Amino acid sequence: MNRRKFLGGAIAAAGAATLSPSEMSASTAPGAVNSSAQSVPGAIPSSDIEAARFPEGFLWGMATASYQVEGAWNEDGKGESIWDRYAHASGHIKGGDTGDIACDHYHLYKQDIALLKRLNQKSYRFSISWPRIQPDGVGAPNQKGLDHYKRVMDAVLEAGIRPFCTLYHWDLPQALEDRGGWPNRDLAGYFADYAGILAKELGDRITVWAPFNMPWAFAYYGYGIGIHAPGRAKFSDFLKALHTISLAQGESFRAIKAASSKATVGSAYSMAPGYPKTDSEADRAATARYHAMNNTFFLHAALKGEYPNAFVDEPPYEQMGVRPGDDKIMRAPLDWVGFHYYTRRIISDAGGARAGNHQQYGTEIEADTGDVNGRDPYTRFHAVMPTEGPLTHAGLEIWPRGIYDLVTQISREYDHPIIEITECGCCYMDTPYPKEAGRVPDDRRTAFFQQILAELARAISDGARVRAFHAWSLLDNFEWTDGYSQRYGLSYVDYRDQQRTIKNSGLWYGHVAATNRLRT
């Protein structure tokens, strides 16, 4: 997700004025937490937080991603990634920041894993940098890259923590971008080869695998509208990338299973529950299309071998490059379903719009660059992030109820799968405070997690099979185009000397992990 654009989105949403009564009813539908007694819209009563319980054995975790934390961008034979190239070019990242050093996790991983252990974590979600394993994206693996991750895994296992490996968190080898990037169907095969290498070499240590982090987002931001690496903006490329990724998901599933009998494969999708702007049929239908495109596109492709109905008219399968027999390649009976939760969207129909009239339709208002080439003539919904609840420093609305709605919806629609929350977190800029002995009093982050987790506990007690929750993030880190100007960590990082300080929210979360309760 692109924070700079989210800020724009928040402004755009504010420009859309106050929510109509029917929007209010959509967001406080039957069963909603009654927040009228609360001073903060959407807030969860403290009695619910106090009462929340998580099941024995629940997997409390934290997440990171290779490019955002590792640094060591050109060490030990690593190839260039699209994020190296993108960040090194001027004008893309706030402050001219890059991930060249980031949190230096590549060298400091032992102390970072010690932090996880100290905070009683049971699961560590991290990603592997593809160009460390295959510098050019194809061919024999780079032994030094493999050895690095073997050492990291040994430390994680030694700490009694379950490793959760994301194969791809956006750092594509630049050499594969030079071959056309994700719109090139061949990447599905290259990705499966990479997955097979990882499962063969690391499958004794890792049993939990997710092929892609937020596939919709990197396809759309990277190829549809060009606000993330590699910075390309053509709607037809976005459509092609969607299909290649979906094929790659299926092929990598099989490659992992073939190389490691212990492997389980799931996902790390971006999801944000959609609520219709009004009760009209048109807005409800638009909300269903939004849900299909932004939330369940790849999940549906995997579980059903077909795309969900995200399009108003005939699906643009030809533009996507769909071929006969692809349904079998896409299909992958995931062992569990992982997705992130950050915020929600209000959806309306953009039906009257026609191609060329780019103001009126699109898949994400916050990503609207005004570039006519980037517009979407197929899904015709309009999604805004409301500002009814408070906003984080990144401009995302806090809506705890959203996680309950999303988890129960996915459970209903996909026959009650095992669910892992792969990311959830908030940006606040609190720093070490000398008057409190250098501690980081980030009370808003603690409050954010308390409320969201109370709603997650409610979903579990209502029958959802959620087994894990990963806070984003273990550390403050490189936040894509926002560089180091945003801090999501439960530990503060001083980038001048790489010192880590566990924030008060991190200490609290460590307590939650030990007790399965949300008290401070």
Ligand code: FCB
């Ligand atoms: C998610 C990304 C992650 C990080 C958080 C804040 O969308 O997966 O890399 O940027 O947002």
